[in-house]
Amino acid sequence: MHIPDGFLSNPVMVATNAAALVTAGFAVKKASEDLDERKIPLMGVTTAFVFAAQMLNFPIVGGTSGHVLGGLLAALLLGPNAGMVVMTVVLIVQALLFNDGGILALGANIFNMAFIGSWCCYWVYRWLAKISRNETVAVAVSAWLSVFLGAIACALELALSGTAPLVVVVAAMASIHAVIGIGEALVTVAAFAFLKRTKPELVRG
Amino acid sequence: MAGQKVWLIAFIAIVLVTIALLPFASELPDGLERVAEMFGFAERERQIYSAPLKDYALPGFGGFWGQAVAAVVGISVASGLAWLLATKIKKVKRNDA
Numbered sequence: 001m002h003i004p005d006g007f008l009s010n011p012v013m014v015a016t017n018a019a020a021l022v023t024a025g026f027a028v029k030k031a032s033e034d035l036d037e038r039k040i041p042l043m044g045v046t047t048a049f050v051f052a053a054q055m056l057n058f059p060i061v062g063g064t065s066g067h068v069l070g071g072l073l074a075a076l077l078l079g080p081n082a083g084m085v086v087m088t089v090v091l092i093v094q095a096l097l098f099n100d101g102g103i104l105a106l107g108a109n110i111f112n113m114a115f116i117g118s119w120c121c122y123w124v125y126r127w128l129a130k131i132s133r134n135e136t137v138a139v140a141v142s143a144w145l146s147v148f149l150g151a152i153a154c155a156l157e158l159a160l161s162g163t164a165p166l167v168v169v170v171a172a173m174a175s176i177h178a179v180i181g182i183g184e185a186l187v188t189v190a191a192f193a194f195l196k197r198t199k200p201e202l203v204r205g
Numbered sequence: 206m207a208g209q210k211v212w213l214i215a216f217i218a219i220v221l222v223t224i225a226l227l228p229f230a231s232e233l234p235d236g237l238e239r240v241a242e243m244f245g246f247a248e249r250e251r252q253i254y255s256a257p258l259k260d261y262a263l264p265g266f267g268g269f270w271g272q273a274v275a276a277v278v279g280i281s282v283a284s285g286l287a288w289l290l291a292t293k294i295k296k297v298k299r300n301d302a
Contacts, residue, residue: 001237006251032294040295041212044288048216051283052223055261055276057231064239065231086287093283098275099256154237164244172243176236 001154001177002094002109005102009161016157017107023115024088031081039078042202046074047086049191054090058183066180069150071118072125072143073188077195077202080122087114108157112150121146136189143188144181151177220280224273 008016035043050070057065075083091109094100101109125142132138155173159166196203234242241247257264258278263271 001235003237004250005253006249007241007246028290028294031291035291035295037295040288040291041209043291044284045212045215045219047287048219048280048284051280052219052276055223055230055279056226057233057235059231059233062239063233065233065235067235082291085290089287089290090283093279093286095256097256097258097279097282098261099252099254099259100261103254151236155240158246163246163249164240169240169244172240173236176239180236 001112001151001173002091002101003105003112003154003157005104007102007161007163008105008108008157009163012157012161013104013107016111017104020088020107020110020115023119024084024110027081027084027088027114027119031079031085034079035082039082039202043078043082043086046070046077047089050074050086050090051093053187054094060176060179060183062176064176066147066177066183068184068187069113069117069147070188071113071150072121072139072146072184073191075118075122076125076139076188076192080119083122084114084119087118108154112153112157116153117146117150121149136193139192140185140189144178144185147177147181147184148174151180216280216284220277223276223280227272227276228269 050073053068053070055067057067059065069087071083071087074086077083078086088110091101091106091114095103095106095109121142124145125138128138128141129135151173152170155164155170156166158164158169158173163169192203238247241250258275261272261275261279263274266274
């Protein structure tokens, strides 16, 4: 769901870049306060994993593919602030080195996949874990939501830009990413369970 | 030092597994590309900047090896930047304290 340049109107680009600047700035500042120093190498390895996972598209129905975003996993391992920083770094490198996502659309992509997909969905996870008392369910649902809600935000930005009609673009993005989100949920649950068993000290309590 | 080695091994494992999986990665359009084709706004895409490894390929190196180089560069640069940033923001805090 990386938005290229040309899809967004000027007002939407200004708004999303401003939102990305504020939220990513906040995340960097908060991460500098709450990131455990022992987790610095983990931050590097998590970023490597997120970048790698986003290169590996898997086919879904209807001649379409998707890839894991990894935003919720990053937040589970590092906390929501460092998690958002990881996603932001990956999106910047993708745009600058690989033309994956636009330069002027970078703010929208950071807002959708780093702020919503990592930071916000981490708090959804915390809330779900509390009310469901089932960590696996909370991880699965919030990982699925990280893709689904990111796609809805992307569709809203396209509709607000006048690029596509609101109802149809939201319906199309939502239905496709509801399927891609299943892959996200499976990979996140598996990776989280694996790390929890092999290196329990990595997983934030 | 033994503790640090784990991270290096994890990093190398991620790079190697990614390269091994690249031939199996789907070339189909992703969700947004598909929707853009369906509703006819795909042609609105404007490239205002040309990246050195555009579309995860090395210029003049088509196919698998170009992708493998792109994977190594992308994973290393992103990971290195995040690690540097983490080190830097922690240092600022330590100086403040």
